[in-house]
Amino acid sequence: MxxxxxxxxxxxxxxxxxxxxxxxxxxxxxxxxxxxxxxxxxxxxxxxxxxxxxxxxxxxxxxxxxxxxxxxxxxxxxxxxxxxxxxxxxxxxxxFPDLSVAENIFIGRQPRARLGTIDRARMRAETAEAFARLGVDIDPDRPANGxxxxxxxxxxxxxxxxxxxxxxxxxxxxxxxxxxxxxxxxxxxxxxxxxxxxxxxxxxxxxxxxxxxxxxxxxxxxxxxxxxxxxxxxxxxxxxxxxGREVTSLYPKEEAEHGDVVLEVEALTRTGVFADVSFSVRAGEIVALAGLVGAGRSEVVRAVFGVDRYDAGSVRVAGDPLPAGRPKASIRAGMALVPEDRRHQGLVMEESIGRNATSTRRRVLSRFGLLGARAEHAEARAWGERLNLKYGSLDDAVSTLSGGNQQKVVLAKWLSTEPRVLFIDEPTRGIDVGTKAEVHRLLSTLAGQGLAIVMVSSELPEVLGMADRVLVMHEGRITAELDRAQADEESVMYAATGQRPSEAA
Amino acid sequence: MTHAPATAPESTAGAPPGNGGRPARTRRRFREIGVLLAVVLLIAATWLHNPGFLSTQGVRDLFLGATVLVILAIGQSLVLITRNVDLSVGSVLGLSAFGTAALFAALPGLPVPVGMLAGAAIGLLCGLFNGLLVTTVKVPALVVTLGTLYIYRGLDHWWAGGRQINAADLPAGFLQLGRTGLLGIPLPALTAIAVAIAIGVYLSRYSSGRELYAIGSNAEAARLSGIPAGRRVVLAFALNGALAGLAGVLFTARYGTVDSTVGTGMELQVVAAAVVGGVALTGGVGTVFGAVLGGILMTTITAALPIWQIDPFWQQAVVGVLILAAIGLDRLLALRTARRLRGGGARGA
CATH class of the missing domain: 3.40.50.300 (P-loop containing nucleotide triphosphate hydrolases)
Structure with a gap:
């Protein structure tokens, strides 16, 4: 043709x-x-x-x-x-969270039966057929919610x-x-x-x-x-x-001095989600949690930070035990969490860039209990410059920014709390090459300044390029702990799929 | 940069472990069965306490009492499902009730069905106006319909001018509607049942009905899916208006005496009935069956409390507790379902 x-x-x-x-x-x-x-x-x-x-x-x-x-x-x-x-x-x-998966797929163009009603059987069958083609196992009748x-x-x-x-x-x-x-x-x-x-x-x-x-x-x-x-x-x-320019290095990892242990997680278990997860992170260290999607990495991070509960185990920050399930206590103890889903969990999309960037510091920035726009702007502008944020006006809704710049706003929001431990879940998901390198450089610099970073990432090059240590999770358990020198694509992948190198053909 | 495992394991796709089946649907059914159970228990207990409660006349009263609220609750559900609300229904009911009566009084020769249709049409126009305001001005429905609540009531007062229309001014054939019935079920109640079936089938079996759920569930996704959201929302408001109009007509037929205060304050009772029946104020959730049960439960409580010799003063408090209990139950069930649905990746322990 x-x-x-x-x-x-x-x-x-x-x-x-x-x-x-x-x-x-x-x-x-x-x-x-x-x-x-x-x-x-x-x-x-x-x-x-x-x-x-x-x-x-x-x-x-x-x-x-x-x-x-x-x-x-x-x-x-x-x-x-x-x-x-x-x-x-x-x-x-x-x-549509409240509709069934099959309805989600056919909304607006449902197959019709007699009298113009929806032909549910056909809808279900065609959904199952499409899933079979994709090789996935999702019940067409379950709601999209969850x-x-x-x-x-x-x-x-x-x-x-x-x-x-x-x-x-x-x-x-x-x-x-x-x-x-x-x-x-x-x-x-x-x-x-x-x-x-x-x-x-x-x-x-x-x-x-x-x-x-x-x-x-x-x-x-x-x-x-x-x-x-x-x-x-x-x-x-x-x-x-x-x-439009040369990209020098995608993973500008700097060598950082590793200090004392700031975060210790011991035998953390949440029934049915993850089990017996133990690790520690030193100041200045970047630890990556690698594994397949659904291995329980984000869930561990959320539990450590206190957003989700856990059933057993303990978390210590700089030696002091951290109460479970209390994000506020975690923030006070110097932890920060940049979530995976920044649109829903990291930002208030309709709110301004300035408000979002300073949302963790409202109390500090307010005087006599009143929060002035000037204080917010000054703080947000300073962070914007530090992180090389590209924006029109600080009053624009954060939803007008590109993904990479949104991520920077989330980072600004958390870095301004001067954390000792930073959890960052999929730091560069949906972010373009140029900004990606910027985020990586930033993480590296932060580690150099003594911040302990726990990074969840599904991108192997990012894991291998950035991490001092790689913890690999498989089905809710840590299956390997690899040093920067030991970690390569193969070793991480074996651990992530729950196999030993010898078993894999 | 691929992180494909060497061998192809089963998909990480999160079908719930085991036969997670149809959690949402079960949940919803469970939700409505809960209300049904409450209705049955309440009626049974009241009947045991005083068998007169279920005499022929008692049953008739229960049916007639529930009719207006049930029809209004069905209409309100249409609007609530799209994540809107219509607070003007009490005024619409009042306007249509008085309008119908005034029409019959002014034109004694008017055929009964024509007068009834006119009443429903008044409601339809009111609802249409609500819907157009909500979709074109893009102001939250709560505010718009709060405004029209007063506008419609004002119209009603202006039209009535302090007048009251009595049964004597109305054609006998029209008043007879409230008294005739089939197998002990009064005609107005039969109308409510027909409405429930029609709207119920529409919401669950027709694509435009399902689209109302889609709009309430995720408005942005609805827009991207090419659903004419504006038109559907206007339709929901218009249908709700027409049903409120119909309820007004039935009100006039039953009581025969109307003035311009009919239906005052009814809107909150209607929203309460829908919520108790499991229709979520946050949109996307709820069924006609639930709304009907919610309406029945509310009217049955009103009817039963005097029999238990409970001070009417407590009646409102009971309704309040009921609403909180219903919302609490919803929340609990939602959390349970969420936990079960999230179980997808849970293989750790």
Whole structure:
């Protein structure tokens, strides 16, 4: 099929979009051809998500055109895009917690039985079929409420699958998936491509981009940079184009002096979630908790910090026992927790950047019990500069920031409490390369200043690049403790899957 | 950077361990059965205490008493499920009750069904206005309907001008509605049952009904899914208005005497009935069956307390305790379900 003869199912021509004074897209063009997986890469804030929402009919472009099969189309609402055969898997799952999984997948387009009622049996069967294709085991009748982020993402993928879309947009679908699940998704993506769908894949993981995609478009600051077949590109070139400069080192780990033990966790157990977890962290040390999604890493961190309860065991900070289940006491003892889900647990999205950044310091910043905007702003501005935060105004809602900058606000909020122990759960999930390196550099500097850091990460290079020590968890237990020198991809992976090297074929 | 394990183990996808089955649905059913049980126990105990409670007349009174509140609670659930609320229903009921009576009084030859439809239409218009205000002005429904609560009541006062319309001014055929029945069930109660079935089927079996749940559950996701959320919310308000109008018509048919104060303060009772029946104020949760049971429980308590010779002063307190108990139960069940659902990754111990 010669692409020049058949018009592409979807194309954007010279699209611009501004939000107030922020120009999110400046004349972007993109052509999604049938039977091709197209990668879109760019730093966070480069306009990728705006582009996705423009294709999805959520945003209307200010100028420029959307062409559907070569014909100009107006996507005034998501329903218009769906009618044109576009399905979107968003970065953040958009599920209905109170509806069943099957209903989530078919909402707005349920199969009809007689009298126009919903054909539940068919809905359930098609859901089960989609899950079977993805190789996952989720009960179609259970509510979406309580699904892990990975499972929510799988439901989103199943939703797109059952739409039999001609154009499938995937905005970082693998951010929360384990390797196996991601691999299954890729198999499905390839099947769809071979069946003639056009796919757009957005990811910060270059190995995925290079192994999956046929063509890579790079965007920077809302503008088109380049579009080439994958075969003509390598990672270095792409990264250079994305950031517009050389990225020196992704993991700028500095050697830090290790001091006294600040955190001791002993035989921590929560029935059914994790068991017998013991570890200690010294000042200036970065300890990574590695393992597959669902191994109980975040749960351990939350229990240590006191957000969740635990059934047995003890936590000590600088030798003093820490009461269980009391985050306030933990904060007083000098602990800070940057959670995995920053949109729901780390930030108040509708609140201003300034308010969010200073939310742990309200009492300190207030005078006579009154909190002045000036004190908040001064403090927030200082942290903004230290962390190289990119923002318009401190009064803007934090939701207007890109993922990386949101993470910096969460960091500012916690670092301003001058903690001794920092827990950070998936520090760079959904953050672009440039900001990623910045976050890593920051963590490294903080460790150098004597902060003890416990990092939960699903990204192996990050774990290996940043950690002084790696604790690997498998099914709720620590299965390996590896020094920086011992830890490599293989040893961590074996421990994470609960195997000994000798057993694995 | 792949962290794919060397061998392919089972998915980490969190299907609940064992046969976690249909927790939410079970929970909801359990929730409503709890209210049903309370109703049955209350009726049985009161009957044992005083068998007169379930005499033919007693049953008729129970049915008639519950009719208005039940219809209003069904309508309110439609709105609550979308994560909105309609506080104006008491005024809408009043306006439609007086409007219907005034119409019959002014046009003695008016066929009964036409007069009834007119009453429901008054409610429909009021509800439509509420819905359009909520969706276009994008002000919380609580505020909008608090405003229209006073506007509709004001209209009612202006229309009535201190007047009262008596049974003598109404056609006999219309008043007969409140007295005839089938198998001991009065016609108004039959109407309520029909409404419950129709709305119940709509909410559980039709896609636009399910979309009301979706909107209340996650409004942003509903927008991204291409659900015409604005239209659906307007529809919910309009239906609720029409049902409040219908309740007003039935009120007039039963009592025959109406003035402009009919239904004053009813809105909170209606919301209470829905909440007791398991319809969540936070949207996305609840069934018509639950709302009906909530309405029945509230009216049965009102009817039963005098028989137990409990000071009417305590009646309101009992209702209050009931609401708190219902909310407490909801919270407890939600926590339990959440724990069970989270069990997905729990293989540690």
């Amino acid at each position: 010669d692409p020049s003869e058949v018009p592409p199912p979807l194309a954007l021509v010279d699209v611009t979009k501004s939000f107030g004074s922020v120009r999110a897209l400046r004349g972007l063009s993109l052509e999604l051809r049938a039977g091709e997986i197209h990668a879109l890469v760019g730093e966070n804030g480069a306009g990728k998500s705006t582009l996705v929402k423009t294709i999805a009919g959520v945003h209307r472009p200010d100028t420029g055109q959307i062409l559907s099969d070569g014909e100009p189309a107006v996507f005034a609402a998501p329903a218009d895009a769906q009618r044109a055969g576009v399905a979107v898997i968003y970065q953040e799952p958009t599920l 699904l892990s982020i990975a499972d929510q993402q799988l439901v989103e993928i199943a939703k797109a699958l059952t739409r039999r879309a001609r154009v499938l947009i995937m905005d970082e679908p693998t951010a929360a998936l384990s390797g196996v699940e991601a691999e299954r998704l890729f198999t499905v993506a390839r099947t769809l491509r071979d069946a003639g769908s056009a796919l757009l894949f957005i990811s910060h993981r270059f190995d995925e981009v290079f192994s999956l995609c046929d063509r890579i478009t790079v965007v920077r600051d809302g503008a088109f940079v380049s579009c080439d077949p994958t075969a003509d590109l390598d990672v270095d070139t792409v990264v250079r184009r994305m950031v």
